[in-house]
Amino acid sequence: NAGVMQNPRHLVRRRGQEARLRCSPMKGHSHVYWYRQLPEEGLKFMVYLQKENIIDESGMPKERFSAEFPKEGPSILRIQQVVRGDSAAYFCASSPGIANTGELFFGEGSRLTVL
Amino acid sequence: AQRVTQPEKLLSVFKGAPVELKCNYSYSGSPELFWYVQYSRQRLQLLLRHISRESIKGFTADLNKGETSFHLKKPFAQEEDSAMYYCALAFDSSYKLIFGSGTRLLVRP
Numbered sequence: 001n002a003g004v005m006q007n008p009r010h011l012v013r014r015r016g017q018e019a020r021l022r023c024s025p026m027k028g029h030s031h032v033y034w035y036r037q038l039p040e041e042g043l044k045f046m047v048y049l050q051k052e053n054i055i056d057e058s059g060m061p062k063e064r065f066s067a068e069f070p071k072e073g074p075s076i077l078r079i080q081q082v083v084r085g086d087s088a089a090y091f092c093a094s095s096p097g098i099a100n101t102g103e104l105f106f107g108e109g110s111r112l113t114v115l
Numbered sequence: 116a117q118r119v120t121q122p123e124k125l126l127s128v129f130k131g132a133p134v135e136l137k138c139n140y141s142y143s144g145s146p147e148l149f150w151y152v153q154y155s156r157q158r159l160q161l162l163l164r165h166i167s168r169e170s171i172k173g174f175t176a177d178l179n180k181g182e183t184s185f186h187l188k189k190p191f192a193q194e195e196d197s198a199m200y201y202c203a204l205a206f207d208s209s210y211k212l213i214f215g216s217g218t219r220l221l222v223r224p
Contacts, residue, residue: 003158033211042201042216048209056211091159095210102147102210106159
């Protein structure tokens with residue numbers, strides 16, 4: 001089991017461009033969580049998804065940010081019209097859903113730099 | 116609102132010394148508390164959870180509801196314990212974790 005896979009690992013965008021971050025959960029996991037980590041800060045919850053459903057997006061900025069977890073394929077975090085303040089590390093985590101013990105399995109993160 | 120506070124950004128100790136990484140939380144209900152660890156060049160991973168009442172790699176943590184704390188302790192630190200440690204709280208079955216800002220533990224030889 002390769003674990004949670006995130007790509008790209010590093011992404012550079014200019015202000016106004018779009019950023020797409022992908023996350024493939026561990027095999028057998030149906031729950032995905034996205035977190036953002038700003039420099040010198042802890043991980044901040046953004047969104048929690050199950051296959052084809054957004055369960056909780058209370059941590060997502062109201063504009064420019066969206067997330068999906070389609071029936072087939074990876075979960076995608078999309079940031080439109082990026083600004084410098086979006087520069088951060090974005091972490092994805094997954095859990096099995098059924099018999100969830102609270103252990104989240106994290107990816108290595110995607111580091112977004114906005115020029 | 117739920118919140119997790121780790122007051123120390125950096126904790127530096129010598130090998131063999133006791134270690135205590137502090138964690139306090141704000142939540143009026145019955146939370147589940149976790150410690151996650153990130154070693155150099157590795158992913159963030161679960162170290163221990165309070166409901167398990169287990170010792171992992173010599174670390175223990177006791178939930179103190181009166182003081183709303185969940186401090187992580189180890190009697191004798193080892194160099195390989197050097198890492199970032201994050202305290203986290205879950206307050207419902209979604210396990211949408213609320214993380215503290217982390218403490219970097221540096222164990223010197």
